Amino acid sequence: MKTKDIAILLSVILIVAMLVIPFPPWMLSFLIITNISLALLVLLTSMNIHEPLQFSIFPSLLLLLTLFRLGLNVSTTRSILSIGDAGGVVETFGTFVVGGNILVGLVVFFILVIIQFIVITKGAERVSEVAARFTLDAMPGKQMSIDADLNAGIISDQEAKKRREKVARESDFYGAMDGASKFVKGDAIAGIIIVLINLIFGILIGMVQQGLPIGEAAVKYSMLTVGDGIVSQIPALLISTATGIVVTRAASEGNLGTDIAGQLFAYPKILYIAAGTILLLGITTPINDLLTIPIAAALAAGAYALGRVPETPGEEHEMVSEEAAAEEMKSPESVLDLLQMDPIEFEFGYGLIPLADANQGGDLLDRVVMIRRQLALELGIVIPVVRIRDNIQLEPNEYQIKIKGDEVAKGTLLLDHYLAMSPGTENTIPGIDTIEPSFGLPAKWIAEEVKEQAEIEGYTVVDPPSVVSTHLTEVLKANAHRLIGRQETKELIDHLQENYPILVEEVTPSPLTIGDVQKVLSKLLKENVSVRNLPLIFETLADYGKVTLDTDVLTEYVRQALARQITKQYADGEPTLKVITISGKVEKMIADSIQQTENGNYLAMDPVDSQKIIEAAAAQIEELSNIQRSPIFLCSPAIRMYVRQLMERYFPQVPILSYNELEADVEVQSIGMVNVS
Structure with missing residues (x-):
């Protein structure tokens, strides 16, 4: 001590x-x-x-x-x-x-x-009580303001963390002062x-x-x-x-x-008024002039002295700040700051500024906060902060979404219109033809005057903020596997270790490294499988990590352990799951094409055969699209990951399941089969 x-x-x-x-x-x-x-x-x-x-x-x-x-x-x-x-x-x-x-x-x-x-005591007690109450009431608003500034890129993660800590400390301080008084x-x-x-x-x-x-x-x-x-x-x-x-x-x-000195004497002319009042008080009342005249003279002298002080401190401070900023730009650290890359960026043209400006009614910042919370519940990972900024190089009504500096999606919005998606009947509503950005469906931008008519005819009508928030949500879901790196995986492991320390110790750093765990989580997210049930994932890795270090094989074991979750995800509460199966002949072709090496197994299929399989799968998918049904492929567990390797380039969003990933209480109905002649 x-x-x-x-x-x-x-x-x-x-x-x-x-x-x-x-x-x-x-x-x-x-x-x-x-x-x-x-x-x-x-x-x-x-x-x-x-x-x-x-x-x-x-x-x-x-x-x-x-x-x-x-x-x-x-x-x-x-x-x-x-x-x-x-x-x-x-x-x-x-x-x-x-x-x-x-x-x-x-x-x-x-x-x-x-x-x-x-x-003194009674006043301090009352002020402490009121300050504690208002500080606690203001906490949610302050937290939302910090999140909004962070999403807008106004402050960094470190600054946001400091501001959150300050809000918490203020709450604790005023609460303690309420009791201490x-x-x-x-x-x-x-x-x-x-x-x-x-x-x-x-x-x-x-x-x-x-x-x-x-x-x-x-x-x-x-x-x-x-x-x-x-x-x-x-x-x-x-x-x-x-x-x-x-x-x-x-x-x-x-x-x-x-x-006190700066604010009480901020207006020198008021001191002249006070001096005149004191002097008048001595002249018009029996009070001794020897008492009032010196005080009035002191006030007048102070007013005269304050009035002559030039108002330059602000200008000098501004010049010093500009010089400091110029020096900072010359420093090596300022160049290093340029190397920093934001994980997620949302850029828009100047015509879409009202979308993010709260003063003009824009609520994009609040929507982004809700999207991050929603994806945390759905995917089980913390989506990084979305940097929102305008870009004059884009068209006025255009926006684009970047993941780690690469453009992954873009779209166009008309803020004074609504997006109407057809129910499948003949399009009779006047509007501007377009494509819905999230799912690629044909749609129209319609004026507000025909919105009610479109809704009566069965159109799905969406306002521009909802269009862009839905698009951003789907893009983040599709690219979640790119957003989880080793650092993000370490944070998830640290959070898991708070409640499951023995489980974490059995998996990492031996037999699996953080990189191995990250690869498994990334593969799951790439196929739209939530990793929120991290304890069960680690239980499976603890069981099979001593058997194999192949992350592809470990991912298959984890998927089978998550069978209940996967079944619920695709069956959607229905007793029957309708799928497209893989014929025995195609499965044998794929199994015979698997090459085993020291670095793992991979699929080495003849290009002609793989092309036939892809064409057969495409034909099945097209048939289901005509009846507006989402395709799901089902195959044996031994070749599931190889079927995925074969088809992910052509059908990245089509789920491929194995029999071991489905619960026994779900009835499977084949409505199509991938077969080659």
Whole structure:
């Protein structure tokens, strides 16, 4: 432990000791001066902070100082009632403040208590309560604002993390201050009770045990009681004032002194008005002119001096900022920043700016936040932040989506139109022919006047923000396997380890590396299989990772373990799953073409045979598209991954399942077969 840590612990032990051990008067005097010094230090610190979080330890410090002061009160009370002496400091305050009149001393003491209890403490308590309530209520809005700035690319991930931490710390601080202000209130009540105890029992002890006359006992113990009360109320008043300053500090760029000087004297002409009012007050009333004229002259001189100060600090600060920015551009670090590539970018032409501008009613930023949450639930990974920015090189109504710098999708929007997709009947609605960007369906951009008619005729009508958010969602789903790298996999593993530490230790770093796990997760996502059930995936990897290190084979084992999830995904609650099967002849052709090497197995099929299989599969897919049914291929487990290798180039979105990936309670119906002659 460091020296300062030991000092704090000894201070707490000292507080406990004061409650049970009698201290000599000289030591009490030393502790009283220490108490006043600490209270003054806290007050000055609270005046020089820029924001409350710079003094975040204040609630805990307030508790310790309150306990220290109460422990000191107990010690002085014990000393007063037992030996009639509480040290030179208490006696000095008693005689100096009382000045030979006990009643005056008591009145001064009670005035100090009233000021602290009714004015400062009550106000600080109310401000703490309101600040805590409003800070907690504002937390969701602040978090959404941070997410919006992050998605818009205004701030970086590190800046967003710091702002989130600051919001959480503000909530904790104001919540703690709401409770800590009760200490100050209780301390004021305890001070009144302790004074009454000292006064009443002191007089009784002086009369009964020491045999003093009632007058002499009253004088002696009243002086000590008032001295003790005042010497404890002065630091209590300083701490109460510091509490009020801390909880009433708003966001600013300077400390309390700078803010008062800068804001109170920000308008020099007002000082002239104040000077004239004070001068008029001295002339028109019996108040002595020698009092009003110097004050009025000082105000007028201050106004004249402030009016001559040139308003250049802002300009100088701006010039310094520009110079610093220029120097930063010349530094090597600024060139390195250019190498940073955003995982996901959404760029749009200037005609689509209202889509992302909240001031014009755009809600794209909020939609992106919801898309990331939706995909986290569906896919089981955290989609990186989407950088949203305008691009003058695009057409005004054009947008494009990039994954790691590569364009993967683009589209065109008409903000003053609606996208209407035909129900399959004859198109009778007037509009601009187009293609729906997410699924490639024929559609039309229609005016708002014909929207109701289109809906009556069975068209699916979608507004432009929904079109682009749906397109972005589908693009991210299709490219999820490109977004999960080793770093993202490590974060998923760390999150899993919090609840399943033994499971993670059994899989990584041995027998599988993070790269091996990343390849398995990427292969699953590439075929639209969610990895949210990460514990089950790791259970399977733990079972088979010792048997093989081939990530293709491990992926097949994981898919079979996720049979219930895959069945639910494609059966969609129906008892019958309609599929396209692979004939025995085609399966044998594929099995005979598998080449085994030291680096793994791969499919080496004759190009003519593979072309026949592809054409047969395409014919089956076309037949299903005519009846508006999505194709699903089904084959034996031994060749599923090779069938996938063969067809993914031509039919990347068509699911290919094996018999082991389907639950036994689902009936499989073949509505087509891939066969070659």
